[in-house]
Amino acid sequence: MKKHVLLYKKLSPALLARLENEVEVTYIDDPASDSLARLREALPQAHGLLGASLKLDAALLDLAPQLEAVASVSVGVDNYDIADLSRRGVKLTNTPDVLTETTADTGFALVLATARRVVELATWVRAGQWTASVGPKHFGTDVHGKTLGIIGMGRIGEALAQRGHFGFNMPVIYHSHSAKPAVDQRFGARHCALDELLREADFICLTLPLTKETTGLIGAREFELMGEDSIFINISRGKVVDEQALIRALQTGQIRAAGLDVFEREPVQTDSPLLALDNVVATPHIGSATHETREAMARCAVDNLLAALRGERPQNLVNP
Ligand SMILES: NC(=O)C1=CN([C@@H]2O[C@H](COP(=O)(O)OP(=O)(O)OC[C@H]3O[C@@H](n4cnc5c(N)ncnc54)[C@H](O)[C@@H]3O)[C@@H](O)[C@H]2O)C=CC1
Numbered sequence: 001m002k003k004h005v006l007l008y009k010k011l012s013p014a015l016l017a018r019l020e021n022e023v024e025v026t027y028i029d030d031p032a033s034d035s036l037a038r039l040r041e042a043l044p045q046a047h048g049l050l051g052a053s054l055k056l057d058a059a060l061l062d063l064a065p066q067l068e069a070v071a072s073v074s075v076g077v078d079n080y081d082i083a084d085l086s087r088r089g090v091k092l093t094n095t096p097d098v099l100t101e102t103t104a105d106t107g108f109a110l111v112l113a114t115a116r117r118v119v120e121l122a123t124w125v126r127a128g129q130w131t132a133s134v135g136p137k138h139f140g141t142d143v144h145g146k147t148l149g150i151i152g153m154g155r156i157g158e159a160l161a162q163r164g165h166f167g168f169n170m171p172v173i174y175h176s177h178s179a180k181p182a183v184d185q186r187f188g189a190r191h192c193a194l195d196e197l198l199r200e201a202d203f204i205c206l207t208l209p210l211t212k213e214t215t216g217l218i219g220a221r222e223f224e225l226m227g228e229d230s231i232f233i234n235i236s237r238g239k240v241v242d243e244q245a246l247i248r249a250l251q252t253g254q255i256r257a258a259g260l261d262v263f264e265r266e267p268v269q270t271d272s273p274l275l276a277l278d279n280v281v282a283t284p285h286i287g288s289a290t291h292e293t294r295e296a297m298a299r300c301a302v303d304n305l306l307a308a309l310r311g312e313r314p315q316n317l318v319n320p
């Protein structure tokens with residue numbers, strides 16, 4: 001008899017066919033809203049789960065005694081209690097690598113957009129306010145040659161360093177668990193303490209996972225260490241930052257600007273003070289959101305799940 005998979009992420013016809021070839025599939029449209037009841041109903045039969053953006057808590061897992069594997073369509077695994085899944089003997093997989101370059105592109109889009117005020121000035125042009133050539137009031141700041149500070153030198157951090165070093169001639173400094181000699185050599189980069197990075201970098205980019213250790217890592221003290229010309233970019237997770245402290249730093253001119261793809265609460269509240277600030281570029285968690293990359297992530301998740309349900313070791317096992 002085929003095993004049963006609950007799918008809470010829409011797949012392309014080709015990937016759905018690949019999944020249905022081996023398992024029975026129940027599709028739940030959006031488990032975050034009305035379909036949560038459907039998800040609860042289907043959990044007792046589930047051997048596998050595939051999706052993203054669902055906080056899979058103990059109450060939900062208790063409803064799924066047959067569960068063998070969860071394939072997350074994301075590299076970040078902060079929605080899961082990994083220790084609890086391991087205790088229950090449930091394999092967790094993620095989708096690293098396939099989204100690295102695309103997410104770094106998003107990071108660099110935010111670097112350029114904030115520094116050159118692309119969104120603010122494009123909105124200004126659309127509003128018919130471009131009536132004479134622009135002066136210093138509308139100037140931005142250079143990206144090339146400025147110091148790029150990367151917090152979390154992992155896969156995405158390295159892809160960002162590559163863009164900064166080779167594309168924009170930027171000195172790269174980074175803070176991570178440890179120094180990476182290969183990174184230092186390739187990008188002429190330097191590992192340093194967090195405070196040193198905050199003081200020295202012109203662009204401070206967060207590419208860390210959200211963990212107990214990184215929750216609230218960047219708060220009022222850290223914004224005080226940044227210079228008034230520094231630009232803060234977050235493509236990791238909103239909760240790594242104290243958002244109230246970030247708002248204050250932007251409102252008081254403690255930092256120049258912020259490019260934010262992630263927020264403490266998502267979707268961000270429409271009345272968030274962040275959205276009222278011209279020096280904020282806010283995007284709706286689109287780090288990996290291209291047609292090609294989302295398909296590659298889904299394929300990776302399908303392959304991981306099928307391998308786990310066959311009793312094989314999936315390629316991207318988070319809790320071996
Ligand atoms: N905005 C978006 O759409 C996306 C966001 N992400 C986020 O980016 C994160 C990073 O992804 P990858 O680069 O693939 O992960 P990775 O595991 O390759 O890199 C993370 C790096 O952070 C370092 N690190 C972790 N905790 C640290 C700490 N407390 N202090 C110093 N360094 C620490 C690790 O040593 C590692 O080098 C994901 O966990 C996810 O939250 C990933 C993809 C898309």
Ligand SMILES: O=C(O)C(=O)CO
Nearest residue numbers: 073074075076287288
């Ligand atoms: O993969 C992740 O962790 C994301 O945030 C979305 O791609």
